[in-house]
Structures are given as C-alpha cells and as structure tokens.
Amino acid sequence: MADSAQAQELVYLVTGGCGFLGEHVVRMLLQQEPRLRELRIFDLHLGPWLEELKTGPVQVTAIQGDVTQAHEVAAAVAGAHVVIHTAGLVDVFGRASPETIHAVNVQGTKNVIEACVQTGTQFLVYTSSMEVVGPNIKGHPFYRGNEDTPYEAAHRHPYPRSKALAEQLVLEANGRKVRGGQPLVTCALRPTGIYGEGHQIMRDLYHQGLRLGGRLFRAIPASVEHGRVYVGNVAWMHVLVARELQERAALMGGQVYFCYDKSPYKSYEDFNMEFLGPCGLRLVGTRPLLPYWLLMILAVLNALLQWLLRPLLLYAPLLNPYTLAMANTTFTVSTDKAQRHFGYEPLFSWEESRTRTVRWMQTMDSSAQ
Ligand SMILES: NC(=O)C1=CN([C@@H]2O[C@H](COP(=O)(O)OP(=O)(O)OC[C@H]3O[C@@H](n4cnc5c(N)ncnc54)[C@H](O)[C@@H]3O)[C@@H](O)[C@H]2O)C=CC1
Numbered sequence: 001m002a003d004s005a006q007a008q009e010l011v012y013l014v015t016g017g018c019g020f021l022g023e024h025v026v027r028m029l030l031q032q033e034p035r036l037r038e039l040r041i042f043d044l045h046l047g048p049w050l051e052e053l054k055t056g057p058v059q060v061t062a063i064q065g066d067v068t069q070a071h072e073v074a075a076a077v078a079g080a081h082v083v084i085h086t087a088g089l090v091d092v093f094g095r096a097s098p099e100t101i102h103a104v105n106v107q108g109t110k111n112v113i114e115a116c117v118q119t120g121t122q123f124l125v126y127t128s129s130m131e132v133v134g135p136n137i138k139g140h141p142f143y144r145g146n147e148d149t150p151y152e153a154a155h156r157h158p159y160p161r162s163k164a165l166a167e168q169l170v171l172e173a174n175g176r177k178v179r180g181g182q183p184l185v186t187c188a189l190r191p192t193g194i195y196g197e198g199h200q201i202m203r204d205l206y207h208q209g210l211r212l213g214g215r216l217f218r219a220i221p222a223s224v225e226h227g228r229v230y231v232g233n234v235a236w237m238h239v240l241v242a243r244e245l246q247e248r249a250a251l252m253g254g255q256v257y258f259c260y261d262k263s264p265y266k267s268y269e270d271f272n273m274e275f276l277g278p279c280g281l282r283l284v285g286t287r288p289l290l291p292y293w294l295l296m297i298l299a300v301l302n303a304l305l306q307w308l309l310r311p312l313l314l315y316a317p318l319l320n321p322y323t324l325a326m327a328n329t330t331f332t333v334s335t336d337k338a339q340r341h342f343g344y345e346p347l348f349s350w351e352e353s354r355t356r357t358v359r360w361m362q363t364m365d366s367s368a369q
C-alpha cells in the first residue's frame with residue numbers, strides 16, 4: 001500500500017479498470033504509486049472486488065460509465081492528473097459489429113482526449129496493441145522486431161484498424177494545450193498477447209481441454225513464434241510510464257513502446273501449455289494434426305456459419321480466418337526502448353509469472369469441482 005511518508009496528492013483515472021488488464025493496473029497503482037490520493041475506476045461494468053479496495057488509505061472511486069458518452073468521460077476525467085486509458089472492445093471473434101468496435105475504441109479514445117483537453121488533465125497513457133503493427137494477413141513474419149522495424153501494416157479487421165486509429169489520435173494529441181495552458185503529454189503502450197491471472201482465452205482453452213478428455217490438439221506448427229507478456233509486467237509498465245511521463249515529458253511525449261518482458265518465445269499453443277500442462281492437460285501431436293488448407297476451410301466455414309446464424313444466435317468460435325492467420329504468423333518483439341527511456345525492467349521474472357498464472361488456473365480448477 002502507499003508509503004505515507006510521501007505526500008498523497010495525485011488523482012489517477014483508469015478507464016476499463018475492471019477488465020483483465022485494468023484490474024492489474026488498479027492493484028499495481030495502489031501498491032506502487034505512493035503519491036496517490038484518489039484512484040478513479042471507470043468501466044461499463046464494475047466488479048464486486050472493488051469493494052475491498054475502498055478500505056485502504058487511497059480514496060477509490062468507482063464510476064460506472066461508457067467511454068462512447070463524451071459527457072460521462074468528461075465528468076470522470078475532471079480533476080484527474082493522469083488518465084490511463086485501457087478501456088476497449090477486444091474482439092477478433094466477430095462478437096461485436098465493426099461499428100461498435102469503432103465506437104468504443106476510436107470514438108471512446110477521442111472522448112478521453114477531448115476530456116483531458118477540456119478539463120486540464122495533462123498526462124494520458126493509452127493501452128494500444130501490437131496489433132497496430134501486425135501480424136498482417138499476408139503472413140509476413142515480424143521476428144524480434146522493435147518500435148522502428150519496418151513492417152507492412154495492412155489492417156482489414158475492425159479490431160486492429162480501430163486500435164491503429166486510436167493510437168494515432170493519442171500520439172497526434174501530444175502537445176495540445178489543455179485547459180490552463182499546459183501541453184498534453186501522451187504516450188502509447190503496445191502489449192503483445194497478454195497472459196496471466198484472469199485471462200479469459202486461457203480459461204476457455206482449459207475448459208475446452210477438459211471437455212476433450214484432458215487433451216488439446218496441435219493446430220499450429222511449433223516453429224511459429226509468438227512473443228507474449230505477463231499481465232503484471234504490462235500493468236507495471238503502465239504505472240511506470242504514468243509516473244515518468246511527468247518527469248520526462250520531452251523524451252516520452254508522443255512515443256510508442258512495445259510492452260515486453262522475458263517470457264520465452266514459443267508458438268501460441270506451446271506457450272499456453274506452460275500453464276495448461278501443470279493443470280493436467282496435454283497437447284497432442286508434435287506437428288499439426290490437420291493441414292493448414294483444411295484448417296482454413298474450417299475457419300471459413302465458421303465465418304459463414306457465424307453470418308448465417310447471426311439472426312438467431314451468436315456463434316463466435318476461436319477459429320476464424322483472422323485468428324488462424326494471427327496464430328500462424330510469427331510475431332516476436334525484442335526491444336529495450338522502454339528500458340532506455342524510463343528505466344523499465346520487468347517486475348516479475350518469467351518463473352514468477354508462470355507460477356502466478358498456474359496458481360490462478362489451479363484455483364479456478366478446484367473451484368470448478
Ligand atoms: N488482451 C490482450 O492480449 C491485449 C489487450 N490489449 C488492449 O488492452 C486493453 C485491455 O484489454 P483486456 O483487459 O484484455 O480487455 P477486457 O475486455 O478484459 O477489458 C476491457 C475493459 O474495458 C471495458 N469497456 C469496454 N467497453 C467499454 C465502454 N464502452 N466504456 C467503458 N468501459 C468499457 C470493459 O468492461 C472491460 O472491463 C484494451 O484496450 C486492449 O485493446 C492490447 C494488447 C493485448
């Protein structure tokens with residue numbers, strides 16, 4: 001909890017503070033930001049766990065609201081020193097319409113920027129995504145790339161398109177004068193695929209494995225590498241950026257940083273097995289059981305079924321042409337930009353990140369029985 005020796009003067013707002021990443025950011029701020037006076041948590045859906053935070057030394061204010069509603073955002077932002085904007089619609093499965101994804105991710109971000117300008121909030125940290133860069137649907141590998149690596153980013157899918165547009169808005173807003181005359185200082189963080197306690201896809205894969213008799217079947221070649229990042233380290237980087245942005249505005253303002261740590265590069269499926277394995281699941285096959293062309297046909301069939309069934313029900317399986325292309329394309333990041341600019345080092349080692357994630361999965365396992 002906050003160190004009472006330092007003056008508690010700052011007001012932070014975390015949008016999407018009840019999501020997978022948002023909850024970790026909120027808890028990390030309470031542990032690592034001794035200057036916090038008030039922490040505002042803004043989300044469409046507030047979690048019951050917020051109640052336990054309200055008894056600590058920092059004032060925790062839960063605000064149920066919608067980022068697409070400019071007046072709700074402005075009311076939440078007014079008086080905040082720093083905004084960490086993690087709220088977003090993460091959907092690569094066709095659950096939401098492209099219009100809704102755009103409204104939440106792009107218009108929502110516009111509303112956050114305008115609220116900062118109108119109310120005089122000077123520091124804005126935006127949770128972007130690696131998807132702003134790639135993988136692209138042509139399957140070009142991004143191998144150990146950094147923030148300056150050239151890559152053909154062609155966004156056809158609504159989610160990466162919306163994240164790219166929103167990131168651009170945030171970066172362009174750097175330097176705008178906010179109420180009172182100070183310049184707005186903005187920065188965007190691009191996590192790769194996040195894992196850790198609360199990860200919904202990991203939960204779904206675990207249940208899928210249980211239904212299949214403790215097995216999952218390899219679909220993607222083990223040679224296709226993904227860089228993943230532990231949620232605690234992503235949260236830590238947000239907290240550090242928010243703090244250092246206030247000290248190093250000239251260097252960090254308008255910059256993007258990949259969110260990285262020392263998690264090993266592995267295929268999507270092999271990486272997941274680091275957690276699913278200790279929970280008793282097995283990945284069958286050293287090579288994909290089905291050829292890629294057959295998987296693509298199944299993915300296209302899923303997309304067709306989704307479209308046909310839409311008037312009746314929501315059919316949104318993990319496999320569709322876009323997720324198959326993602327899973328089947330190497331995307332690994334290797335950079336030290338955050339280390340150079342603001343001294344970032346992962347707070348959790350790979351071993352600790354794995355242990356924490358496995359422990360969370362095992363708790364879920366015993367509570368399901
Ligand atoms: N999960 C991942 O692997 C990655 C996520 N990201 C980004 O990180 C951010 C957080 O993602 P997750 O925690 O994974 O997603 P999540 O879905 O768990 O959290 C998003 C939160 O935003 C809230 N939200 C959604 N629409 C809203 C609205 N209209 N108004 C207010 N709140 C709203 C949701 O209720 C939820 O609590 C997103 O911006 C996402 O694009 C970036 C890279 C990887």
Ligand SMILES: C[C@H](CCCC(C)(C)O)[C@H]1CC[C@H]2[C@@H]3[C@H](O)CC4=CC(=O)CC[C@]4(C)[C@H]3CC[C@]12C
Nearest residue numbers: 090092129131192193219268318319323324326327
């Ligand atoms: C669900 C995909 C794996 C499907 C395996 C298959 C085809 C055998 O069924 C996931 C593969 C890659 C994931 C994405 C990636 O980690 C990057 C992301 C960044 C974000 O900003 C949001 C999440 C995601 C799009 C992530 C989503 C799941 C995958 C597509």
